[in-house]
Amino acid sequence: MSSARLTLVLGGARSGKSRHAESLISAHPAPWTYIATAQAFDDEMRERIGEHQARRDANWHTVDAPLALPEALAATRGPVLVDCLTLWLTNLMLGGHDLKSAFLALQEALEAVSGPVVMVTNEVGLSIVPDNALGRAFRDEQGRLNQRIADIADRVIFMVAGLPMVVK
């Protein structure tokens, strides 16, 4: 399974997505690239970023790409972890960027990489309809993006309580 060129790891909040994705990448020879899409707007986010960083050692090279994810993928060689598509989508939507062209650029970048690439994303649609329009738009776009990446991925994993379920 570790020979997959493109892997998508989906799951809920605190389902062990990042940890599992790191274990998939670190099965390959170091060094590894960590493409971080997070922006530390507030203390909650700073704390999460800190926890994730504390798990990674000197074999990881971190690249910040809150928006320029396609470009970061194109510029990287060797095993890559992208964490995560949900924050990338958040940054795109809050910044008023065109999602159609961003999704297309990401897809083209993924089709060009030699891999292995492991991408982390959230599944956000398994609740009642959100009571605000932005929430509804976000879960629609996240669902569309997840479907699109899952379609071109060699391997798709759904995380449940820290455990991987193989979907594809």
Place this chain on the structure above:
Amino acid sequence: MSSARLTLVLGGARSGKSRHAESLISAHPAPWTYIATAQAFDDEMRERIGEHQARRDANWHTVDAPLALPEALAATRGPVLVDCLTLWLTNLMLGGHDLKSAFLALQEALEAVSGPVVMVTNEVGLSIVPDNALGRAFRDEQGRLNQRIADIADRVIFMVAGLPMVVK
């Protein structure tokens, strides 16, 4: 697998439920019946209905059944797609209809059809408790309805990022 008499396709928002359900039905000889439970209350809903319609061709015969789903099933022969139980439940609850008798009528209609029937529904319970009583009641009733149909279905499929996981 395509010989199942009754199939339930569950998933989150934008998980590819409708598309997968259409592919299951169109594996059977045309013509196919599409029982639509949607009511176009607003622009968001009109847009969704339009997207779904654009995917279907002249081999599909559309029947609108926002409330009279059991009757529509009883009146139909050949392959049927019901899209979806979540909007049917919404219409029932907003209209103040008796859910117990509606669920019983649906179950009886499903037990009488020769099939194949594919029903689409949402899983809405995988979040924290909704902050309003209607939201809590809705997710309880949706869960009850899903369990009931899954129990009598020959096949149950959980969609993740456009990909089917076979549950039953």
Place this chain on the structure above:
Amino acid sequence: MSSARLTLVLGGARSGKSRHAESLISAHPAPWTYIATAQAFDDEMRERIGEHQARRDANWHTVDAPLALPEALAATRGPVLVDCLTLWLTNLMLGGHDLKSAFLALQEALEAVSGPVVMVTNEVGLSIVPDNALGRAFRDEQGRLNQRIADIADRVIFMVAGLPMVVK
């Protein structure tokens, strides 16, 4: 499968978690212990508790443990159903208790029991980010707790529309 010492049953609201957990326990010789973490604060909760109780017969011995779950597990012999971790976590957080020591005490109690023990819990992270800090904190802690118990469990089951999917 019924020989598992520790089983975790996860799922959404009204996904059939309690019913499935009861069926797993009642495959063992009676009597069975039901450790209830629910507190009847309001009518909605009283109704839920009543529904669950109505399913259980005289072979069940009920122990109320809204907070003292580790102690209740340590004091029990024979097959045990814990229903559920989500209400236990709610009680801990609303009461301002230290989660770190509570989680550790639970883990130690579970490692000491001879079993079989079946624990019910909710997966609550598969939606967009909750709009309030307590909601976000709750889903983080629930996710952490679920991962921790899943890690030491012999068997983990994800419920979808009343049907079990084996995760581990």
